[in-house]
Amino acid sequence: MRASRNVAVGLEIRGSRTTVALIDERGKVRMRGEAKTLRGRPAMATLEPCERALEEALTYARSEGWVVQGIGVSLPGTLDCTRHRPLLIPSLPSLNDFPLLELFRQRYDMPVCLFDDMEAALLGEQRFGSGRDAQRLLYLSVNAVVGASLIVDGQITEHGCSQYMGHICHISVSAGGPRCSCGKRGCINTMVSLDAMQKMVQRAIRRGDEGKLITRLLNREAFSPRLLAEEAENGDSVALQIYNEMGRWLSNAVTRYVELFDPHIFILGGDILCTSPALMASVRGAANADMGSGARVQSMVKVVPGLLGRDAALLGSVVPLF
Ligand SMILES: [Zn+2]
Structure with missing residues (x-):
């Protein structure tokens, strides 16, 4: 049987740096990049290096013939009830209430999901750990x-x-x-x-x-x-x-x-x-x-x-x- 070509982009945003990775269905990291998170700046500027790294990952995936299923984002703080927006991100307050999910959905035209880092870690250990x-x-x-x-x-x-x-x-x-x-x-x-x-x-x-x-x-x-x-x-x-x-x-x-x-x-x-x-x-x-x-x-x-x-x-x- 042919191995699946499905991957997803994982984006772990932290206070001073962000990790961007292409991850396959078995939880294997196929490509990994790092970007600075620019703290103390407005949200768009904070995320700018992360977005560049994200775009590089998407380009690389296409060049390798992988099918990107969507983007998963983990944030160091809490989300609102609908899990659509960051609620309180102590290290990156400009992201509080910022419409990150909508922005990524529109910009990349693919499914996006948002988690706080605790939930994401738990899901990771449950599926792959x-x-x-x-x-x-x-x-x-x-x-x-x-x-x-x-x-x-x-x-x-x-x-x-x-x-x-x-x-x-x-x-x-x-x-x-x-x-x-x-x-x-x-x-x-x-x-x-x-x-x-x-x-x-x-x-x-x-x-x-x-x-x-x-x-x-x-x-x-x-x-x-x-x-x-x-x-x-x-x-x-x-x-x-x-x-x-x-x-x-x-x-x-x-x-x-x-x-x-x-x-x-x-x-x-x-x-x-x-x-x-x-x-x-x-x-x-x-x-x-x-x-x-x-x-x-x-x-x-x-x-x-x-x-x-x-x-x-x-x-x-x-x-x-x-
Ligand atoms: Zn307490």
Whole structure:
């Protein structure tokens, strides 16, 4: 049988760069390009380099004889209820309420779909990654903030229209935690985030803890999840303490999510977890121990790392086009 010539264009728009890729029906990337996202500019100017990369991808597809089924876009923020427009894109505010879907449909005359990056990543893992064939699938992603999304019977459940109400990443894991933008205290996305990690480091410095991580920071190296991961792999005690604390909050959240949503598969992904095998192992270990001891959960759930790594949202954005 002849192999399918169908591909779709995936566009993962992020705060400072956009990835454009031609993706085939099996989730294989056939061509990949990068473009700058021009932040702090009006929407059309912000998107201009991405559109050029998109047009190059379309030209390349035609030259190779591929049939482009449509364009899938993943955005780092929330969409309005109809999923036709970006609602709140914190890193690219000029895209808020911008008619991106209509613009692309008119300009390229093909189907276009729009997702927030959490939904896209979940769809990607379900079609091409570690969630294949699961009916109830929960995805928790740890990036600069924590996000979560849920698929039941093949459908992404509505997050609710409001920016905060009912959004499942606002699950409280610590009654005494800091106040979240949603008004509650101790939401998982305030306990585990880039900001929270930095606070943990500052507490260690104030306690007078020592080690390579602290030395590097005192020598003015910028804090980043990668730096933390590096030092944790080297066995730095402060980095490992921070992982321990994050691991505890995350596994606490995993247990709460399982109680509430009873997923068959629970996928852990996102930049911070993907770059930190030690943290991934600590969360999975703690979560599995919780479940194992668990009168609290009804059924067994598999807690697994995402298979697609950083490409989850890119690949997921094209799923409905095939
Ligand atoms: Zn919250």
